[in-house]
Amino acid sequence: MGTTVSIKDIRYEAKIVWLEDIQQLPWVRERLADLRTRKNLSKTAKLNIEKQNEGETLVGYAELEDGAPTTAGKYFRRRIFTLKTSDRGQNNGSIELPPEAVDPASVAPRIGGRHPKTPFSQNAVPPPSSAQIAVRLPYNLYHQLNQHAKEAGISKTDVVVAALAKYFQVTDNMPLAERLAQLEARVASLEQQRSL
Structure with missing residues (x-):
């Protein structure tokens, strides 16, 4: 930047x-x-x-x-x-x-520009469409993350990305499975309201 x-x-x-x-x-x-x-x-x-x-x-x-x-x-x-x-x-x-x-x-909204002479890596490979981070979670959160991912049939990455996207209100970065789940919930809610 x-x-x-x-x-x-x-x-x-x-x-x-x-x-x-x-x-x-x-x-x-x-x-x-x-x-x-x-x-x-x-x-x-x-x-x-x-x-x-x-x-x-x-x-x-x-x-x-x-x-x-x-x-x-x-x-x-x-x-x-x-x-x-x-x-x-x-x-x-x-x-x-x-x-x-x-x-x-x-350059993107909320993302500062990279100096042109700053390589992305030693090989100056263009950036991937996503970045990788490492975090330490309390064991109970880690267990809940694993359990939710297993029950939902999605990756832990998708669960974390969905949670961060929801927190930062950036719905276009939400994983497709999460967007579909939200749409299904809305449709079910509308159908329930309609039947009343």
């Missing part, structure tokens, strides 16, 4: 909007801006950003969730992505990139 952006700064992000094709941009400059709105950007706001960041063109920005709080009372801290005119000719990897440079393909 760029040096000026922290996880705390991006926790209310809902969407990243790109104004240019990121397939054509090996890297962009990632930073924060205090803006008057949670979503969208007016032409005036875009011009102000470009004026404040002399010689830089806005190429993308983050939109925030509806309930995102303001900073300093009237502004919303949002991530922006810019490029200087001179950056465009220097995307071939032959120059020293600025510390705020990030690979736009690595």
Whole structure:
């Protein structure tokens, strides 16, 4: 992530909007801006950003969730992505990139961009669609996790991912089996209401 952006700064992000094709941009400059709105950007706001960041063109920005709080009372801290005119000719990897440079393909809501020269692994393999973590669980939780996975006929990973997705309210990351179970429960509830 760029040096000026922290996880705390991006926790209310809902969407990243790109104004240019990121397939054509090996890297962009990632930073924060205090803006008057949670979503969208007016032409005036875009011009102000470009004026404040002399010689830089806005190429993308983050939109925030509806309930995102303001900073300093009237502004919303949002991530922006810019490029200087001179950056465009220097995307071939032959120059020293600025510390705020990030690979736009690595950017997602609530996920900071990865510096282009930071490999994903020793072999610089592209990232998988998921990451792996290790956690220590109290034995009783571990036992309940195993029992639930066995009874539901799903993996422990799916149970943990579903629980985290539910906790963080990110339903699109919920495993398919969990989504189907929720749909079945809704249908059963509707059928029960209908029969009354």
